[in-house]
Amino acid sequence: MASLGRRRGVPVNRERGVMAATECYIVHEIYNGENAQEQFEYELEQALEAQYRYIVIEPTRIGDETARWVAVGNCLHKTAVLAGAACLLTPLALPVEYSRYVALPAGALSLACATLYGISWQFDPCCKYQVEYDSQKLSRLPLHTLTSSTPVVLVRRDDVHRKRLHNTIALAALAYCAKKIYELYAV
Structure with a gap:
């Protein structure tokens, strides 16, 4: 328990540059006692709250859960954007x-996904991270110190533009749907 919350980031000196210790945090898979999973989760939460640029998750279970959580958030974002675009572009096609038979359900789906994303992901520190798959970027990280062969690597990315995009499209779809519903029932 003495190591609980202790920084384990390792600075790396490679040809491409030096990575500072504050840029990378590694959640090592070290089983110390019966509460190891809780310790891993605590370390991950602390790393997310500290806003490290890279977080390497060595424990397989937590890494997979985190990758799935990020994937679900990405799916909601993409669905909100694509459904909203379908809602707004269907009347042109x-x-x-x-067009209302496609546009109204697509607009409702866009609004639902944007709302669910806003409620479930907006305040979660994990929404600022994406899973990194680029081997060139991964080569800069201190992965040589790991005992796991398949760690999950999270990279912090600014999601302001992403949130603005899906919220703007969802609100435009809402406005279009409200207008169409008003026209349907006002006539």
Whole structure:
């Protein structure tokens, strides 16, 4: 328990440059006692809160759960954007009498996904991270100190533009749907 919350980031000196210790945090898979999983989760939470640029998750279970959580958030974001775009572009592609059958459900789906993302992911520190797969970027990290052959590497990315995009498209889809529903029932 003495190592709980202790920084384990390792600075790296490679040809491409020096990585500072504050840029990378490694959640090592070291089983000390019966509460190892809770310790791994605590270390991950601390690393997310500290906003490290890279977080390497060595424990397989927590790494897989985190990667799935990020993937679900990405799916909600992409669905909100694509469904909203379909809602807004369908009237241009289909005749007026048929477009509402595609545009209204697509707009509702976009709004639902953007709302769910906003409720579930907006305040989660994990939403600022993406799973890194680029081997060139991974080669700069201190992966030589790991005991696991398949760590999950998270990289911190600015998601302000991403949130603005899906919120703007979802709100535009909401406005379009509200207008169409008003037109349907006002006539």
